[in-house]
Amino acid sequence: MTKMNEQLGAALAAEEAAIYAYGVIGVHLDSDGDVTEARAAEQAHRQKRDYLVGRMSQLKASAAPSPAGYQLPYEVTDRATALKLAIQIEDGVAQGWRPVLPVTEGAERSTALAAMTEAAVRATRWRRLAEVAPATIAWPGRPD
Amino acid sequence: MVLTGAVREIREIGHSRRWLLGTAAGAGAAALTGCGLFDQADPEPPKPPDPLESLLAEAVALATAYDQAIVSQPGLRTRLAPLAEDHRTHAAEMSRLIGKPLASGPAPSASAGPATTVAALRQAELAAQKTAVAACKVAATDRAGLVGSIAACRATHAEALR
Known part of the structure; x- marks a missing residue:
């Protein structure tokens, strides 16, 4: 059970980082398509965060407090850097969920797989918008 | 048909499952008829198929379907080749885990059947995703x-084929 708490906590940290990052990303996007995509993604990450907070509370697991701010890996100054960060964030969220798969079973594992898959699909959508080729990777969720 | 290979593989597994059930029932009946039969050495029970085998067959079939599409429509190479490569990467890893070397399939040829469309490939990916989701759950x-x-x-x- 501790292992599960630990992995759920890591997935939660990835989701919280994503919510923060989309706040920064959104500022640098202006086309309707990009903005709609970013809003939907942020909303999805909020839902996953709420799910994880609820689940961890059921398990009486304590989550590490989310940091007040994040050090971004590079400065986000324009659409190109915003899209680059969006791709990186979604890949990171998929990586945050993958270790949940072996420590869960049945429906709970399916929920984790759905979260990982949705992040991987968003990473592919961002790659297409950023015209990054190829738009897919062989092992979504596996650390680089 | 994009997934002919995979479908055939699944049917084969189906047959072997039925056969396994048949032998299990037969063994039960033999046990009831008396001790005489125990003198015979039990035949080695067939190894049940590895649960990864149907996923592996699908990965190989998908890679082949992409190859076929690229041969018949070379303009799609840039878009489709990386996807075929992902499936080959999966197939290699699964065959390593199962301990069963990958058979090299026939080379794709332009004359072998109707052209595979992007829409058909997308449907095949969605079906294969479902198989993998079910396999992950268990x-x-x-x-x-x-x-x-x-x-x-x-x-x-x-998503990339939308």
């Missing part, structure tokens, strides 16, 4: 991540 702990990544990758392929 996968052993040490394989859940691998099968989950394969399921997620198939979903991204369907």
